[in-house]
Amino acid sequence: MKPIDPRKVQETINQNAGKELYVHLETTNGAYASHKNQGFFSVGTFLRNARIKYVQGKITGDGPYRLGLELEGGWAYAEGLTDWEIDDQNQILFAGHDPDGKLAIAFQLSEKPFRK
Template sequence: MPLYVHVETTNGAYATHNDPDFHNAGMFIRNVVIEYSIGQIKGDGPYRVGLKLDHGWLYVEGLTDYEQHGDQLLLAGHDRLGRLACALHLDIKPLPQGASEVESQ
C-alpha cells in the first residue's frame, strides 16, 4: 500500500544565534509517496526507524515520541529542552501542506 511520508531533521536554527561558528543543517521532505517491504524500529531510546524501499532505505534516528491518529502515524525526536530534532510522519492520504492546515487539525 502506498504511503505519504514527511521527514524532517534539524539541529536547530536557534543554535546559530548563540555560536556564530556553529554550522546549522537540516532536511525537509513532504508528501513523497513510498512503498516499503520492511519496517524496523531499533534502539532503547532514542529510537531509529528504517523503512526498506524498492531502491534503498528511508532511515530516521533520534526519535523519542509517537502518536497515532487514525491512519496517520507521527514520530518525533525532541532534545532535552523539548525542541524538535527530527520527525517522521506516515499516512495513507496526503499530509497538510501549510502551517495553517496543520494547526487546524
C-alpha cells in the same frame, strides 16, 4: 504524543508494509535560531509528501530509537526518535525531542497527503 513502545510501533509498521504512503521527514538542529552564533554549523532536512512503499520496517535501539524502512530500491530511516502517536486522520507520527524537549526530528507516514 507518547513515549515510543517498540512492540506497538513494530506492529504498526508491519501492518502498513506494502501500502503506498506519503512521508514527511524533517530534521533541525536549531537552524532558525543559529543566526546569532556565526560559528554554529547548521544542518537540516525537509521532505514532504514524497510517496513511498516499503517492503519491511524495523525499529531498533533502547531509546532514542531508529526506524528503518526498506524500500523497493533502497532505505529510508530516521534516528533519534523518542515519541509517537497515530492521530485522528490515521497518520503515524514519530518525533525526536532533545533533553530540553525541543523537536529535533519528525518522521511521519500517511495514506493521504499531508497539508501543505
